[in-house]
Amino acid sequence: MAGGDRGSPEAELRRGFKTLAVTRPDASAAVYEVRLNRPAQLNALSPDAFAEIPRAMALLDRLPSARAVVLSAAGPHFCSGIELGGPGSPLEATSRGSDPVAAAEGLRRAILELQAALTAIELCRKPVIAAVHGACVGGGLEIVAACDIRFCSKDATFVLKEVDMAIVADLGALQRLPRIVGYGNAADLALTGRKITAMEAKEMGLVSTVFNSKQELDAGVAKVAKEIAEKSAWAVMGTKAVLLRSRDITVEQGLEHAATWNAAMLRSNDVKEAIKAFLEKRKPVFSKL
Template identity: 60%
Template structure:
């Protein structure tokens, strides 16, 4: 398994198809460095291609989930963009931002569901990451902030595009314009997270239970559900229905379907082949 500077992939139970992906710069509150943006899509691609992995849980090592983009990185980006010709600097900056965006979108490209387990701070780039995840949970002491406006920049890695469909347009606008701190409980009320837990251990146990439940289901059905939901988000109803009809015309008649029917008749748990 590949070793990373900013991340760690952990399989806590060798018999489990749930894998943990840790943001692993705890001394920097998991601030996002240039290494992160090159390593994160590689880590997710490796989990996507790993037939033993059915579900990914995303954690932050240490006391916080993620404090946002590393400010040293931000300074170096600004210096690079401002050196020399303004037009060429702007063209380079656009390509660079697109590359950073692509690293976050790798969460959606991963066929396996990615569950964010959030504790402590989830700020700026951290919000970009969790809004790209499929399910989110947090501890009661977690807090969120779309902080970019306080750095005199416009959030550009996905929060402004994904957050409105999660918490509603009005809530997203208010959070993005004020940059205020959103508590874990308020995040639950807004629908940003599916559950809030009293401690990190409680969250870990609950998220592990949810992940194992998803991992026990047909991997074809799970990956298809994720793919269709993400595609339908950007389609009207008729287009979405057409897309899922096409998807299921290819995927529906599988060994997983036969196994599910047999297991129900025989009153046993189904077992599925790896994806």
């Protein structure tokens, strides 16, 4: 490996992952796939997964050839939730030492680290599209809630199981789901722990489209991701940034934020190219990152 290449996003991605497979399925598209890759464990989220998800997202955020990200899973199911027990389990923090305050603080820090790992999906400037099939349980649903767009196959099921485990979901679902499906639907899922079907998920707005099969899901998501990736990268990243910012503030504050953002971005070469291409009735050629 050349010295100048060491440390680049491309070089870091080539190092690989234990729990993920990060690939560029179509060399002609600026789309990367991040696949949960522990099918034998039903893609349960291990400590390694919580370390690798933010690493992958940070690398793709910096990678110029990545303009959209698909988050999928290998095997028959999307994710069975957090892996309980074993080395590195966050529950270990409850048994460290004899001081209950120290144990509580250790558990708090562990939870904050897990939260940050999934928030990294949201913080990636590139849009992240979830492609869900099979069971999506607990922490898997919290991953999905952190994505920008969500699709699933008709065999998909979703369940926020934490209440049945005598715990409160703490990785973002209780904060993000009410903004996605509304407070009532989020409360229904979180308080009952009931499993919902793909069509129920579509009806409440958790997913945008339900595909008939895993194959159709993969093809449909790839098409959407490629269409997004062909748009101006600055416009796409700016749209994601303004959407996320506006979600958590008033309409007036959101309008002010959008005006500030576009005060700089409306002067980009991509805007000039989009207008010129429209007038010339051709496909625009946008600048590279």
